[in-house]
Amino acid sequence: MAGRKAKVEEEAPLALKRRARKINRILSETYPYAVAELDFKNAFELLVATVLSAQTTDVRVNLTTPTLFERYPDAQALSEADETDLQEIIRPTGFYRAKANSLLSLSRRLVDEFDGEVPARLEDLVTLPGVGRKTANVVLGNAFGVPGITVDTHFGRLSRRFRWTTSEDPVKVEMDVAVLFERRDWTMLSHRVIFHGRRICHAKKPACGVCPIAALCPSYGDGETDPMKAAKLLKYELAPGREELLELMRGGRTRAELREAGHGLGA
Ligand code: SF4
Numbered sequence: 001m002a003g004r005k006a007k008v009e010e011e012a013p014l015a016l017k018r019r020a021r022k023i024n025r026i027l028s029e030t031y032p033y034a035v036a037e038l039d040f041k042n043a044f045e046l047l048v049a050t051v052l053s054a055q056t057t058d059v060r061v062n063l064t065t066p067t068l069f070e071r072y073p074d075a076q077a078l079s080e081a082d083e084t085d086l087q088e089i090i091r092p093t094g095f096y097r098a099k100a101n102s103l104l105s106l107s108r109r110l111v112d113e114f115d116g117e118v119p120a121r122l123e124d125l126v127t128l129p130g131v132g133r134k135t136a137n138v139v140l141g142n143a144f145g146v147p148g149i150t151v152d153t154h155f156g157r158l159s160r161r162f163r164w165t166t167s168e169d170p171v172k173v174e175m176d177v178a179v180l181f182e183r184r185d186w187t188m189l190s191h192r193v194i195f196h197g198r199r200i201c202h203a204k205k206p207a208c209g210v211c212p213i214a215a216l217c218p219s220y221g222d223g224e225t226d227p228m229k230a231a232k233l234l235k236y237e238l239a240p241g242r243e244e245l246l247e248l249m250r251g252g253r254t255r256a257e258l259r260e261a262g263h264g265l266g267a
Helices: 013-030 043-052 058-071 075-079 083-093 096-114 133-143 153-161 170-178 183-199 227-231 242-250 255-260
Strands: none
Touching: 013 183, 043 058, 043 096, 043 133, 058 083, 075 096, 083 096, 133 170, 133 183, 153 170, 153 183, 170 183
C-alpha cells in the first residue's frame, strides 16, 4: 500500500508491460482463489449462466441455475422448453422475458447447427443469439481452457484506471491488454481484475487506502485514501489465506458453501 499516485505520463511500452505484470502478480497473491464465480458443470451450463448474468449478480444466477438445469439439462431439453415456464424459473435474474427469448433461440441454434453441443471456437460462439465476445471468452477460458480476456464492466473500468488502455470499446480494451501479458495468463488475469473490481476498486468509490496495488496505480486517489474509511468500503470479509482455503476445500466444502461463509467468493 502506498499513499502516492504512480506516474505514467511518459511510460514506455516496456515499462507499461512490467508495471502491468507486477499488478497481475500482486492480484494473484491477493486473490489466489480467483475463479469464474458462476457455478457450472459443463460448457452448456456456463454458456446459459453467462447469458443470465447480464445486469445481475453471479450470486443471483447461481441461486437460479440449479432449478433451471435440473429441468433443462442440455440444449435439446432447453430448446423444447415452454417459454412461460422458462420465464418463471429465470425471473429472479431480471429481464427474464428477453433472457428466456435469448435462451430459446440460443439452444435451438445449438441443436440445429452444432448437434446440441457448445462450439469451442470464438468465431462460432459469437454467431449464437445473445452471445458477444465477452460471453464467448468466458466460455472459452473456463469451459474449454482456451485463454481469453473477459472485458466486462469491471475489467474495462480497471484497465482504464491502470492506464493499460484509454479505450471505452471492449474489443479495443481486449486488444490493448492482450499485448501486455502472455496468452496463457489471460483467463486468470480476467478473474483477478474482476475480483478486484468487485471487492476493492469499485466504480463509484474505490477503496484506494487499502488497495494492495496502490503504488502501481496511476488512479490512486480517485477513491478514498484514508485507510480506516477505505476499509469500510470493502465489499467482502478478508479472505482466508491460501492454505486455510485449500484446507476448507479439502474438507469437502463446496465453492457455494465457502461463498456463503463469506470467503471472498461473493458477487
Ligand atoms: S482502488 Fe484506487 S489505487 Fe486501487 S486500483 Fe483502484 S483506483 Fe487504483
